[in-house]
Amino acid sequence: MGRGQPWGDSGCATVPMAPTEQMGRTGLTAQMVPTARRQVAAAGEARGSRGRSEFRLTRRRMRLPHLTATNGRQHHRRSRRARCLPGRPIRYCRFPGIFDKVPFSNFPRRAWSSFNFSIVVLGEFVQQVEGGKSWHQATIAEPVPGQAKLHQELDELIELIEYRAGVLAEASAQRAGMLDYFRGILPFSQQSHPYTVDLAQSALRVAQFVVMHFKQRHNIPRPSQLSPALLPPLAVPPHASWPSGHATEAWLLVHA
Numbered sequence: 001m002g003r004g005q006p007w008g009d010s011g012c013a014t015v016p017m018a019p020t021e022q023m024g025r026t027g028l029t030a031q032m033v034p035t036a037r038r039q040v041a042a043a044g045e046a047r048g049s050r051g052r053s054e055f056r057l058t059r060r061r062m063r064l065p066h067l068t069a070t071n072g073r074q075h076h077r078r079s080r081r082a083r084c085l086p087g088r089p090i091r092y093c094r095f096p097g098i099f100d101k102v103p104f105s106n107f108p109r110r111a112w113s114s115f116n117f118s119i120v121v122l123g124e125f126v127q128q129v130e131g132g133k134s135w136h137q138a139t140i141a142e143p144v145p146g147q148a149k150l151h152q153e154l155d156e157l158i159e160l161i162e163y164r165a166g167v168l169a170e171a172s173a174q175r176a177g178m179l180d181y182f183r184g185i186l187p188f189s190q191q192s193h194p195y196t197v198d199l200a201q202s203a204l205r206v207a208q209f210v211v212m213h214f215k216q217r218h219n220i221p222r223p224s225q226l227s228p229a230l231l232p233p234l235a236v237p238p239h240a241s242w243p244s245g246h247a248t249e250a251w252l253l254v255h256a
Contacts, residue, residue: 110194114201121202122209136213140243144218154227164233175234178204178249203256207249215240 126135145153174181179200183189190197220242224230237245 114190114194114197117198118201118205122205125206125209135210138210140214142243145220145242150220150223150226154223154230157223157230158227161230168233171234174246178246178253182253199256200253203252204249207252208245211243211245211248212239214243215245218242 128135170181173184179197182200188196216239219240222236222241224232224236239245
């Protein structure tokens with residue numbers, strides 16, 4: 001290597017060491033240091049190296065496949081001995097080619113998580129216009145429930161309290177995740193059906209986005225607010241009750 005180049009012929013950083021440091025690391029006596037220096041200098045001249053000779057010992061030898069750059073061209077070497085100074089951490093040793101920059105490429109599609117990709121789909125959904133109307137201009141087929149309708153539904157819910165024990169496990173499963181409930185019918189996972197999971201997650205994001213908009217627009221109170229006798233066994237969601245979010249998610253999953 002020429003002068004001013006930090007890497008030796010082995011591809012490792014080399015640092016000149018003082019005689020005391022050499023003795024401490026190699027166990028050489030003071031009388032042996034001059035002889036060792038002469039031998040190293042002679043070996044350096046025999047290789048045709050230039051610059052000050054340095055005292056180096058092999059700390060570790062590793063045979064690694066890698067790419068090395070020579071005169072601007074890259075070629076493959078099946079193995080190469082990598083040597084570092086004794087006592088130095090292995091990170092100071094340079095293995096040519098292993099940490100070289102790879103060609104530029106896009107982020108892999110399959111590296112996207114289903115949840116994050118569903119947000120991308122949601123961004124495309126809100127830009128869609130059908131029949132001259134955007135998504136927030138759509139109308140709900142079912143009429144907004146009035147006071148009489150709400151009281152009728154409250155009476156039905158009070159009658160169904162005694163049946164809670166039989167459906168509580170199912171309700172808990174749906175509350176934790178609608179997608180997990182559907183997996184009980186058609187088993188699929190990110191590993192077995194990655195695009196199916198992407199589609200299902202996208203349908204859930206769109207359904208949740210749209211239904212929350214209309215919940216906030218109509219702002220219908222939850223049944224437990226109107227009738228304390230219900231005593232819900234599960235935590236009440238912190239948003240309005242109508243339209244039903246679970247029903248919207250399930251409908252869109254089936255038709256996705």
